[in-house]
Amino acid sequence: MIPETHQAALDELLRSAGLPAAAGNTVDLLAESTNTVYVVQTGETDFILRVYGDSGWPEIYDRARLAKVIHLHEVLAAKGVSVPRILGHVDHPDLQAVLMEHLPGQPLAEALDQVPLPERDDLWRAVGTSLQSVHEISLADIAGEIRGDQVVPFGDGEGPARGWGTFATGDFLDDTDRLSRHLPSLKVDGDWLAEVMSRAREHLDESPVRLLHNDPTVDNIFVERSEDGWRCSGWIDWEFARHGDPAWDCARLELFREHHVPAPSAAFWKAYDGPNQLNLVANQLLVGLFCAGIQFENANAEPGRHAHAIDWLSHFQQHVQRLERLLDAKTSAVIPSTVQGPDSNPGVLGRLRVALRLLMGLRAHDLRAARSYTQLMWSEHSILRRLLLLAGWSLRQMFDVIPRGLMSVSFADQVKSTPIWLDEQNPHADVPWRDGGKLPERVDTLVIGAGFTGASCAYHWSKLSKVDSLAVLDMGDPATGASGRNEGVVVMGRYAAMVRDTVRPYLDSVRKDLSADDRSQLATQFATVYARAAYRNADLVEATVKKEAFDCDYARNGWIQAREAEDQEALAASVEFGQRVGAADWTALPPDQVLKLGGMSVDDPAGFSQASATFHPARWVWCQLQQALRCEQVGLYTRTKVTRVESDDEGYLVITDRGDIRCGNLINATESYTAALYPHYRDLIHPVQTQAAFGEGGPADMPAEIALSGKRSFFGRHPFDNRAQGLLVGSDATRVANHHAGRNAPSRFITCFSLAEVWRYYDSAPVTLTHEWSGTPGFTTDEYPVVGRLDGRNMWIIGGMCGSGTAVSFNGARHVVTRVLGMDDDCDDYPEAYFAPTRLLDPENHPWPELEMV
Ligand SMILES: Cc1cc2nc3c(=O)[nH]c(=O)nc-3n(C[C@H](O)[C@H](O)[C@H](O)COP(=O)(O)OP(=O)(O)OC[C@H]3O[C@@H](n4cnc5c(N)ncnc54)[C@H](O)[C@@H]3O)c2cc1C
Known part of the structure; x- marks a missing residue:
């Protein structure tokens, strides 16, 4: 009533x-x-x-x-x-x-619940654009409460007017101290915290102030579907509005939300165009503390309402360290010599200093990498000429290109060797031991490895098996192999002409019985079959992300690969070949389109894989496992190392450091580690080191959620903590010893080289490098994957994906799982003639494909 x-x-x-x-x-x-x-x-x-x-x-x-x-x-x-x-x-x-x-449309909270995952980006984009318009409104020059139509400085007229920083950080230290009873992670060195917060306060006091909604929860934002997609139909509840730092609203939207409500996606941050990282992190700390205060000190606190903020605060010290780094970077950014374009001159001393540091940091791996680079770039020259070319190239890199490239780059005091993807909490860490689980004595099928491949096996098993059990084992936590260390590009596979050209030399060596033309025809068939399977794989990945609403930042915007003038003929020929064999996703993109789509300045057309996508690779693994583990036939056993596998009439005895397991079928999802486990398969798949690095900042013109690469390195702007702010770079493809599979030992020279490469295509911009790591994809001799039976019995393998694991693992796992379960498969994407390991293990007896008539 x-x-x-x-x-x-x-x-x-x-x-x-x-x-x-x-x-x-x-x-x-x-x-x-x-x-x-x-x-x-x-x-x-x-x-x-x-x-x-x-x-x-x-x-x-x-x-x-x-x-x-x-x-x-x-x-x-x-x-x-x-x-x-x-x-x-x-x-x-x-x-x-x-x-x-009554506003048209529905609250954002409701829409987020109802729309399929890719459409969520549309929603967030609309909200980002609209919040940006709010934050363009300035009511006064001061921060304060809004009373009627006036902005009244914080402090109610008592004492001097308080800026946003002074107001918002006023009780920070006391609150932290008080709340540390509930959240032990808040306990940090008090003097240091006071010092960092005092610098943050000064910074926030100087930051521009704007109209803040101050209560931007998903219930106060209305959205409506229109002909052009979603639009924000309005904002309600302005009674809490204040005048202050707009980053506060962003931090609230991100941290102060219900448990089931997703964080604003990268599309939001892209549309919102900001905020400045320093202000965001400072305000996140303030919002986090504010939420913790409500959670722990308010009897009416809604359970779960502040969970995200509390989770965020559980890494309190790291956030304060990050804030400190950003404050340092801000201070150094005003010293002109630290932020200059690539054409500016670091001076003789600067060059010498960088060169000396690079020389001192060189390791054996750099020499191996130099050999692979020489092979890649100058294979057609004599050894002597190659050495001369390498010497000239190295001197230019060390004394010129890298010193100039590093002028806008600073390194965090402690560069972490954790991949950014694994910086967030692994939901499957230590499963099932953390809950007192036990290793089973027997399962129907065992998968070794919980990366892309192993997780996909578990996922498909959970959808297809009615009764048979499957266990996935990993010596680490899920996605800690190459799958959690990569660039996050969902590739359409290597482009068809590349597959043809890498398979061909192997065919030349093992199919001497065929004429050169027939070997060319066979290589073309290999490329065609590979592309067909990879294309289906990419579509299956997308369909699965959508169907299951996996929260893994999936976005399908393509992959731009810069090509130089001398590569144009080959590019045109590869596009033509792709069209011919049904791999039409591979095209050439003119320079103006490259600039428009990727913000990259190039002089010549680039290769463009239109249907490639980007995602958070570790979350892709975790989401698949999460879904799979809902099925009671599937079990996960982390931190369990398989030391040996024996076979007998009943199947396989898998010996692990936690005990033995018997299984009828065994699937190896061990990729580059395969040879370390099975010495007799040492020549099947070998580890190749590739590395990446991540820094805050990066070129403003580089859009997020599109894959990018130059001729010698890859780079991209990636969501980090759900914001499109960081620059990821990487390079290298150097074979390492089998026992070095999984090694995390990045080369600083290669990191610097990869960073300098970015400025060939973008104006230089400040970057603070925070993470640097390496991993090992698995390569076969012919650079073509193996998907099939490994021992002629019930041991299977999916591997040798040659740095394109996202192109093979999901469909490959689907294929193997259907075979193991003895089910009919509507398509044979991995015919034995092309993909069986005998192609490499026993080429003489391998059932090679028939040559097709051309
Ligand atoms: C820097 C870098 C960038 C890359 N970029 C891309 C990219 O953008 N797109 C792309 O498609 N690919 C990329 N790759 C390659 C991609 O990461 C791999 O192809 C893919 O992750 C392979 O997946 P997987 O599950 O087969 O292997 P892994 O992820 O390596 O998984 C193998 C698992 O097996 C476990 N294991 C091994 N031996 C044992 C044992 N004895 N007992 C128990 N467990 C064991 C390991 O712990 C590991 O977790 C990149 C790789 C790197 C390093």
Whole structure:
């Protein structure tokens, strides 16, 4: 029942708005917190009645709330931000109320629940654009509360006006201290914390201030589907609005949310175009503490409401360290010599200093890498000439290219060797031991390895097996092999002409019985079959991400690969070949399109794999496992190393450092580690070291969620902590010893080289390098994968994916799982003639494919 006073206010408002009297109307209570909200249904149209009551706010603000809301709605509407139209208000001494339009659309919270995953990006994009418009509104030069149509400096006129930093960090240290009883991670060196926060306060005090919504929860944002996709149909609840640092709203939107509500995706951060990392991290700390305060000190706190903020605070020290680094970078950024373009001159001393450091940092791996590089770049020359070319190239790199390239780069005090993807908590860490689990004595099928391949086996098994059991073992936690250390590009596989050209030399050596033309034809068939399987793989990955609503930042925007003038003929020929064999995703992109799509400046057309995508590779593994583990036939056993495998009539005895397991079928998803486990297969797959590095900052023109590479390195702007702010770079493809599979030993020279390569295509921009790591994809001799039976019995393998694991693992796992389960498969994407390991282990007896008539 609506109280009489509220009904009277409603009648008065309807009358003054010229609307039919309330008789016969339905009035539903929508919410009651600091005000009471009703939905008024008058037949055709719904309205919102908001009644302001006693909120417990200081009276000075409470009485001004109505005027504040009316004023802000006017300002916002004038700036093109959608807010509900106010149809009338009453302002009596004991009651204030407004009658407002009911916004079209639905709350963001509801839409996020309903739309399929890729559409969520559309929603977030709309919200990002709209919040950006809010944050363009400046009501005054000062930070403060909004009272009526005035901005009143924080501090209520007592003492000097307080800037956003002084206001927001006022109780930071006391709050941290008090809350550390509940969250031990908050305990850090107090002096250091005080020092960092005092610098942050100064910075925030100087930052521009804007209109803040201050309560941007997913219930206060309305969205509506339009012909061009989703749009933000409006923002409600402006009574908490303040004037301050806009990054506060972003931090609130990100951290102060229900458990089931996803964080703003990279599309939001892209559309919002900011905020500055320093302000964001500082405000995240403040929001985190604010939420922790509510959670632990408020008897009415809703459980789960602040879980994200508390999770975030569990790495408190790291966030403070990050804030400190960003503050340092800000200080150094004003020293002109640290941020200069690639054409600026580091000076003789600067060059010598860099060259000396590079020389001192050289390791045996750099020499091996130099050999592979020489092979790749100058294979057609004599050894002597290659050495001379390498010497000239190295000197140029060390004394010129890299010193110039590093002028805008700084290195964090402690560069972590953890891949960025594994910086977040691994949901499957230590499973099942953390819950007191036991190793089974027997399973029907055992998978060794929980990377892309092993997780995909588990996923398909969970969908296809009715009764048979499967266990996945890994010596580490899931995705800690190459799958959690890569660049995060979902590739369409190597382009067809490349497959043809890498398979061909192997065919020349093992199929001497064929004429050169026939070997060319066979290589073409290999490329065609490979592309068909890889293309289906890519579509299956996308369909699965959508169907299962996997939260792994999947976006399909292609992969641009720069090519130089001398490569143009080969590029055109590869595109033509791709078209011919049905691999039409591979095209050439003219320089203006390269600039438009990738922000890269190039002089010549680039190769473009249109259907490639990007994602968070570790989350792809974790999501698949999460889904698979819902099926009771599937089990996961981490931190369990297989030391030997024996076979007998009953199947396989798998000996691990936690005990033995028997199984009828065994699937090896061990990729580059295969030879270390099975010495007799040492020539099947060998580890090749590749490395990557990540830094905060990077070129502003480099868009996120598109794969990019130059001729000698890859790079991209990747969401980090869900924000599109970081630069990921990498390079190298050097074979290492089998027992070095999985080694994490990146070369600093290669990191510097990869960073310098970025400035060939982009204007240089500040980067603070924070992570650097390496991993080992697995390569076969002919650089063509193996998918099939390994021992002629029930031991299988999916591997040798040659740095394109995302192109083979999912479909390869589907193929093997259907075979193991003895099920019919509607397509044979991995015919034995092409993919069986005998191609490499026993080429003489391998059942090679028939030559097709051309
Ligand atoms: C820097 C870098 C960038 C890359 N970029 C891309 C890219 O953008 N796109 C792409 O498609 N590919 C990329 N790759 C390659 C890609 O990461 C691999 O192809 C892919 O991860 C292979 O997946 P997997 O599951 O087969 O192997 P892994 O992820 O290596 O998994 C093998 C697992 O087996 C476990 N294991 C091995 N031996 C044992 C044992 N004895 N007992 C128990 N467990 C064992 C390991 O612990 C490991 O977790 C990149 C690789 C690197 C290093």
